[in-house]
Amino acid sequence: MKTQELLRDKKLKVTPARIELIELFKREKKPLSYEDIKDTINMDRATFYRNMNKFEEVGLFSVFESNSKIRFFEFKLTPHAHFICIECHSIECIKSLDIKLDGYEVHNMTIKGRCKNCTL
Amino acid sequence: MKTQELLRDKKLKVTPARIELIELFKREKKPLSYEDIKDTINMDRATFYRNMNKFEEVGLFSVFESNSKIRFFEFKLTPHAHFICIECHSIECIKSLDIKLDGYEVHNMTIKGRCKNCTL
DNA sequence: AACTTTAATGCAACTTAGTCGCATTAAATG
DNA sequence: CATTTAATGCGACTAAGTTGCATTAAAGTT
Secondary structure, eight states: OOHHHHHHHTTOOOOHHHHHHHHHHHHHOSOBOHHHHTTTSOSOHHHHHHHHHHHHHTTSEEEEEOGGGOEEEEEOSSOOEEEEETTTOOEEEEOSSOOOOTTSEEEEEEEEEEOTGGGO | OOHHHHHHHTTOOOOHHHHHHHHHHHHHOSOBOHHHHTTTSOSOHHHHHHHHHHHHHTTSEEEEEOGGGOEEEEEOSSOOEEEEETTTOOEEEEOSSOOOOTTSEEEEEEEEEEOTGGGO
């Protein structure tokens, strides 16, 4: 769906900041934090966070916290788990795990540990 | 194993604060944050965090972050996943999931969403 | 048991990701 | 075009967790 439609569909105003964010995350296809993209985006920190929180509320994005309390945002395509390495801080999308759990409404699943490189 | 042995085994000094923490978490058998126990423990915040971080380093405790960047600590018995409700903020231990992942050294697994009560 | 080394503690000051209030500006609605 | 409604930028703020430092207490040594 086109970005503008996406926003209208969720009854959100179409603004340059929102378009920029959604298009960036659609392109990147991976979880990013404010720190990761602050230099490439053209808006205030508050605007970034307010929009990302809205996007999560309406179900466009998924969000999770890494080690050391940093929030990562990802444009929601197919639901999947994330692996966060506590050593190199890399993040990997894990598509091989089923993220369902009977009786619960699962929003995300994160696994922390040491990644393939860091266990060598 | 007795608390003192546990500490000596990890080459950590046996102090009243450490004994208090380990015995409390052994008793509770569930993840707790500093906020949860600050009024029942007899030590400074810094001492709490420094000790918990040590305990994690040496493998006695497991740690994970809830929503809203709060750290939860748990005395490590059998490894298991945790479910964190984003609505009522309750935490449940999920023993039914296998927390293994080929090629990775898994330290913890957290699932966020809405719990059984909150999806009614 | 006293002596020395090494690490743990308490306190206050600090860090930092994220939030909030408010005045201003820009979308949407009719 | 006028009006309503919500988004933006800015700076001030919040709160969980950390750090520096002087003090105190374990552990190891003679």
